[in-house]
Amino acid sequence: MKINTLSKNMLKTATMLTLFAVLGGGLVTVSFQMTREQIQANERLSLLRNLNEVMSHDRYDNDLFSDVREMTHEALLGTAEPVIIYRARKQGQPVGAIFTSVASDGYSGSIHLLIGVHSDGTLAGVRVVSHQETPGLGDIIDLRKSKWILGFQGRSLNNPNESSWKVRRDGGVFDHLTGATVTPRAVVKAVKNTLVFYQNHREEVFFH
Ligand SMILES: Cc1cc2nc3c(=O)[nH]c(=O)nc-3n(C[C@H](O)[C@H](O)[C@H](O)COP(=O)(O)O)c2cc1C
Numbered sequence: 001m002k003i004n005t006l007s008k009n010m011l012k013t014a015t016m017l018t019l020f021a022v023l024g025g026g027l028v029t030v031s032f033q034m035t036r037e038q039i040q041a042n043e044r045l046s047l048l049r050n051l052n053e054v055m056s057h058d059r060y061d062n063d064l065f066s067d068v069r070e071m072t073h074e075a076l077l078g079t080a081e082p083v084i085i086y087r088a089r090k091q092g093q094p095v096g097a098i099f100t101s102v103a104s105d106g107y108s109g110s111i112h113l114l115i116g117v118h119s120d121g122t123l124a125g126v127r128v129v130s131h132q133e134t135p136g137l138g139d140i141i142d143l144r145k146s147k148w149i150l151g152f153q154g155r156s157l158n159n160p161n162e163s164s165w166k167v168r169r170d171g172g173v174f175d176h177l178t179g180a181t182v183t184p185r186a187v188v189k190a191v192k193n194t195l196v197f198y199q200n201h202r203e204e205v206f207f208h
């Protein structure tokens with residue numbers, strides 16, 4: 001084979017290889033991008049389902065994801081991290097807010113909550129989003145295990161009065177399992193603190 005033909009073949013092979021590499025890389029990038037977008041869409045849908053558990057969808061007509069506010073108040077919201085607040089409105093008027101509060105004194109660390117509050121300060125709903133409490137003891141706060149968390153619905157700082165926002169063991173009205181008071185106590189405290197925060201910062205929650 002002549003030198004000329006040999007170098008032509010080598011050039012052809014190199015061009016083909018480069019083409020395949022570029023095509024392959026492009027395909028990987030496109031499919032990564034599509035997968036990422038799909039994952040983000042699924043996460044958004046799952047979050048929206050959770051938000052609608054604590055604030056009924058027929059109560060508001062705005063896009064919760066584009067009406068978000070971050071606020072920090074460690075003593076009341078239980079976390080030094082900014083709390084995300086989704087604002088629910090109907091025809092522009094505030095109808096409720098959903099707080100991503102944290103009960104930081106659970107038995108096994110932080111308990112992440114979604115707390116939906118109607119604009120009049122009554123609880124639309126509370127759900128535990130994540131926790132590491134002990135199965136059979138602390139996990140009564142998890143709706144998949146018990147209906148305990150539904151007991152907050154319709155309550156407010158007047159129902160019961162503020163001093164009764166405690167578990168029964170501490171003289172309040174909220175049930176708990178004997179031998180597992182730490183977890184419900186932490187959740188009751190976090191929900192109460194969120195209501196107090198809402199009561200004191202209602203204007204800031206909706207109008208900033
Ligand atoms: C291994 C282990 C795991 C526990 N997990 C929990 C828990 O997840 N939540 C809880 O409230 N208490 C849990 N407890 C019990 C608490 O230490 C504490 O004794 C109890 O909450 C106090 O409840 P009481 O006031 O009704 O006795 C656990 C105890 C042990 C030994």
